[in-house]
Amino acid sequence: MSIYFTEDHEWIKVDGDIGTVGISPYAAKQLGDVVFVELPEIGREMDKGDEAAVVESVKAASEVYAPVGGEVTEVNTVLEDAPETVNASADGEGWFLKMKIADADELGALMDEAKYKDYCDGL
Amino acid sequence: MNNTGRPTSPEAANMNERVTVSGSKGLDQAENLIFEVGTPERTGVDLPEPKGRPSRLGNHARQGQIGLPGLSEPETMRHYVRLSQKNYAIDLGVYPLGSCTMKHNPRLNEKVARMPGFADVHPLQPVSTAQGALEVMSVLSHWLMTLCNMPAVALTPKAGAHGELCGMMAIRARLDHDGASHKRRVLVPESAHGTNPATAVQCGFTVDEIPANAGGRVDMVALRAKLEGAGKDSDIAGIMLTNPNTCGLFESDILEIASLIHDAGGYFYCDGANFNALVGRVRPGDLGVDAMHINLHKTFSTPHGGGGPGSGPTVLSDALKDHAPVPYVVKTEDGGFDLVENPDEKSFGRMCAFHGNMGMYTRSLAYMMSHGSDGLKQATEDAVLNANYVQASLSDVMTTAFEGTCMHEALFDDRFLKGTGVETLDFAKAMIDEGYHPMTMYFPLVVHGAMLIEPTESESKGELDRFIQSMRSLALRAQAGMVESFKNAPVYAPLRRLDETQAARKPILRWTPPADVAEAAE
Numbered sequence: 001m002s003i004y005f006t007e008d009h010e011w012i013k014v015d016g017d018i019g020t021v022g023i024s025p026y027a028a029k030q031l032g033d034v035v036f037v038e039l040p041e042i043g044r045e046m047d048k049g050d051e052a053a054v055v056e057s058v059k060a061a062s063e064v065y066a067p068v069g070g071e072v073t074e075v076n077t078v079l080e081d082a083p084e085t086v087n088a089s090a091d092g093e094g095w096f097l098k099m100k101i102a103d104a105d106e107l108g109a110l111m112d113e114a115k116y117k118d119y120c121d122g123l
Numbered sequence: 124m125n126n127t128g129r130p131t132s133p134e135a136a137n138m139n140e141r142v143t144v145s146g147s148k149g150l151d152q153a154e155n156l157i158f159e160v161g162t163p164e165r166t167g168v169d170l171p172e173p174k175g176r177p178s179r180l181g182n183h184a185r186q187g188q189i190g191l192p193g194l195s196e197p198e199t200m201r202h203y204v205r206l207s208q209k210n211y212a213i214d215l216g217v218y219p220l221g222s223c224t225m226k227h228n229p230r231l232n233e234k235v236a237r238m239p240g241f242a243d244v245h246p247l248q249p250v251s252t253a254q255g256a257l258e259v260m261s262v263l264s265h266w267l268m269t270l271c272n273m274p275a276v277a278l279t280p281k282a283g284a285h286g287e288l289c290g291m292m293a294i295r296a297r298l299d300h301d302g303a304s305h306k307r308r309v310l311v312p313e314s315a316h317g318t319n320p321a322t323a324v325q326c327g328f329t330v331d332e333i334p335a336n337a338g339g340r341v342d343m344v345a346l347r348a349k350l351e352g353a354g355k356d357s358d359i360a361g362i363m364l365t366n367p368n369t370c371g372l373f374e375s376d377i378l379e380i381a382s383l384i385h386d387a388g389g390y391f392y393c394d395g396a397n398f399n400a401l402v403g404r405v406r407p408g409d410l411g412v413d414a415m416h417i418n419l420h421k422t423f424s425t426p427h428g429g430g431g432p433g434s435g436p437t438v439l440s441d442a443l444k445d446h447a448p449v450p451y452v453v454k455t456e457d458g459g460f461d462l463v464e465n466p467d468e469k470s471f472g473r474m475c476a477f478h479g480n481m482g483m484y485t486r487s488l489a490y491m492m493s494h495g496s497d498g499l500k501q502a503t504e505d506a507v508l509n510a511n512y513v514q515a516s517l518s519d520v521m522t523t524a525f526e527g528t529c530m531h532e533a534l535f536d537d538r539f540l541k542g543t544g545v546e547t548l549d550f551a552k553a554m555i556d557e558g559y560h561p562m563t564m565y566f567p568l569v570v571h572g573a574m575l576i577e578p579t580e581s582e583s584k585g586e587l588d589r590f591i592q593s594m595r596s597l598a599l600r601a602q603a604g605m606v607e608s609f610k611n612a613p614v615y616a617p618l619r620r621l622d623e624t625q626a627a628r629k630p631i632l633r634w635t636p637p638a639d640v641a642e643a644a645e
Contacts, residue, residue: 035627058623059565083628 004067004107005116011091012067012110019101023055023064026120028090031057034083039075039097046070046099048106053096055086064096068106074098151617154205158634161192167199190636209617211560217582217590219513221532221575222369222563224399224421226506231493232424232486241485246477250462256481257460260452263488267417267436270499272408275444277451278436279479283396286416286435287322287363289448289474293414293439294361294390295326296446296471306360306388310349312341313569314368316394328360335569339370339525339534341380355388361413365394367401369567370525371510371532371575381411390414390442398422399579400507400531403500413440423487434483445469450478505580506531509587513578516591520598524570531579537572545601547572549609552620553600556613557593 003013009027012019028034038054046052046066053064075097078085086094101107111119146153154160178184194202211218218225236242244256260278267276277293280286291309298306309323312333320330333349336342341364353359362384366374374380381391393407395415399422401407407415419434420427427433439447449466450473466472494502507530514523514533522538537547551561551574563575578587601609613619 033624033627035624056627058627060568084624 003113004110005113005119006065006067006110007119008065010064010067011116012107014101014104014107017101017104018073018098019068019070020095020098021052021064021067022095023086023090024116024120025090028087028094031055031062032059033057034086037079037083037086037096039077039079040072042072042075044072046072055083066099067110068099069102070099071102072097073100152201152205152208154202154209156634157194157202158192158636160198160202161194163188163190163193165193165195167193167195213581216558216560217578217586218560219562219576219578219590220560221371221534221577222566223427224397224418224531224577224579226399226421226424226579227581228424228426228486229490229493232489235489236482236485238485241481244481250460254460257452257462259481259484259488260478261454261460263484263491264436264452266488266491267438270402270406271412271415271417271438272406273412273415273438274441275439275447276436277439277447277474278434278484279448279450279473279475280416280435280437281475281480282420282433283394283416283418283435284318284322285433285474286418286437287318287392287394288325289435289437290392290414290416290439290443291322291326291328291363292448292471292474293437293443293446294392295328296469297390297443298360300446300469303356303388306358308358309360310346310362310384310389312346312362312364312368314340314370314372314374314567315363315365316369316396319363319365319392319394323363335370338527339372339569340368340374341376343376343379346380346383350383350387353387355386357387357389359384359387359389361390361392363392363394365397366410367397367530367532369575370570371397371400371529371534371577372525373400373530377410385411395438396421397531400503402503403496404503407438408440412438413443414438419483419487424490425483425486432480432483434480434487436479446471448472448474502580506578509578509580509582510576512584512587513576513591516587517594517598520595520602521574524573532575532577534567534570535574535576536570537574539598540572540601543601543604544606545609547574549606549612550574550597550601553597553609553612554593556615557597559590559593 001013001015003011005011005024009024010021011024012021034055034057036056040046040052047069048066050066051063052066055062055064076095079094079096088094213225213227240255241259244253250257264276264278268274277289280289298304307328308331309328310331310333311320311323313335320332323330331349333346334342350359362380364374364377364380366377368374384391390413391411393410393412393415395407395417398415398417402422414437416435416437419425419436420432425434446469449470450462450464453461453463455461462478491499510531510533511528514529517533517535520539521535524534524536540546540550547564551564554561562577564573566573566575578590582590
């Protein structure tokens with residue numbers, strides 16, 4: 001299983017043609033305490049960069065973008081009642097959605113873990 | 124220090140966090156919710172039992188007790204006076220909120236608004252008996268149109284966002300009238316107010332976002348790319364631009380923006396919430412603006428603390444004026460005034476049941492006429508000067524978000540706090556201890572840990588210097604590593620840190636009586 005990151009701080013863990021999407025611990029820390037998460041409908045087709053979810057914290061509301069194109073297959077309903085899971089475990093139990101990746105080539109444009117770490121250090 | 128006697132330094136006394144039995148801190152009286160002060164069994168007014176009048180509400184009549192608390196007159200008075208004393212207001216101190224101008228409301232405005240004929244005018248009384256009120260509306264319209272160099276104004280919108288709605292509905296009406304209903308795309312720069320995209324969507328438009336450039340203004344490269352080759356028949360309905368924008372900066376490419384939009388067959392909506400930085404210096408009509416709302420409750424000083432009342436008259440260009448909403452005031456041949464209440468086929472209709480917020484009209488006209496056109500211009504210049512004075516006086520210890528001078532508000536980011544452990548939120552809380560209402564924080568979103576300060580023209584140099592001293596000392600204290608004093612702040616507020624997270628996640632929106640009271644009421 002490999003993990004990729006976007007410049008907007010989403011991550012996608014890839015297992016076969018299924019990708020699990022969430023926001024990075026860095027993003028979760030920047031947002032502050034998350035108070036609400038809006039998730040997409042299952043079956044929705046998204047292009048890379050489309051708005052996939054909304055995350056609202058005490059500071060601001062932000063969009064979560066689809067790191068690659070594909071179809072939503074599952075959403076993490078835990079977040080509806082326990083949005084704090086995003087802060088507690090941004091890269092684990094706080095995942096947002098799973099998607100069937102349409103074009104695996106799009107992953108090539110994303111950052112790997114080491115590159116993303118460098119990217120965050122530069123911010 | 125003499126440890127045996129009374130403390131000799133005031134700091135020592137203040138460190139002593141003593142909890143009183145009453146919960147009061149001396150003159151800072153503790154106060155509970157009104158439901159906890161009174162009970163439904165008590166009454167402050169001794170009215171005779173109503174009798175002999177059967178309810179006409181049928182099944183809709185209330186069957187049980189409503190459970191409102193009863194209080195004596197002194198209890199009621201104390202409750203509200205105590206609450207008011209816990210409040211922070213522009214009448215109490217510097218209110219540097221930013222993003223929502225909070226300036227002094229001259230008492231003359233209040234005197235005029237309370238004059239009989241203005242204060243007690245009724246929207247349904249015959250027009251012949253309300254000529255003075257109509258004249259106020261007519262003269263106010265004249266001032267607004269002159270200050271903006273625009274040929275028409277719709278007075279009725281009740282607030283800024285309502286004014287945006289008015290302007291966008293006028294644009295839509297014009298497009299539909301011209302058979303251009305395919306024009307539905309509205310460009311909204313990142314530096315615009317958050318209400319702008321919401322208004323566009325509410326009017327049935329789609330929103331296309333334009334990024335900001337490194338200077339905090341519209342990215343012209345991105346805008347030109349979007350409009351490249353878009354002729355008059357494109358799907359562009361218009362642009363919604365805030366000027367000065369949310370970063371407190373003048374959109375210096377505004378003339379080119381206007382002409383690009385007009386070339387694409389679109390209309391230019393300008394969010395005029397920050398018009399107080401332009402009055403007397405810049406006329407929106409000269410910039411190619413087609414519609415702009417003016418917040419009377421900000422720019423022209425009518426009070427709006429606590430969320431209202433507002434008033435958002437919207438000026439309209441030649442292209443849009445025929446589509447203005449009703450009602451509006453017209454002069455009659457005999458020198459009197461009349462109201463046009465019925466829309467013609469071009470007007471998009473009506474936004475309010477009646478004629479808008481009369482009390483705001485009288486206050487803002489009193490403000491305009493007492494200042495005169497030269498005074499309004501000076502107020503604008505003083506507001507911009509004050510903001511730049513604050514920015515310049517703090518720029519060596521705090522970090523400004525953008526290079527150069529600002530307009531009516533100074534914007535700082537949190538780079539000066541990097542590595543200190545203090546965050547923007549902590550800094551704002553520490554300002555409360557210094558006796559100031561915090562500025563807008565974490566907005567605009569394009570600036571990290573933003574702090575947006577708008578001093579307004581209301582503040583004297585002495586008052587600003589005091590504020591600047593506080594801000595400087597806080598910044599230096601943070602950089603000196605005194606994190607604890609920030610994390611503990613506010614210390615001198617009626618309540619300390621509130622749990623904002625739980626307030627957002629699980630708000631308690633309803634007071635429930637303790638069990639014993641509930642039983643007694645049954």
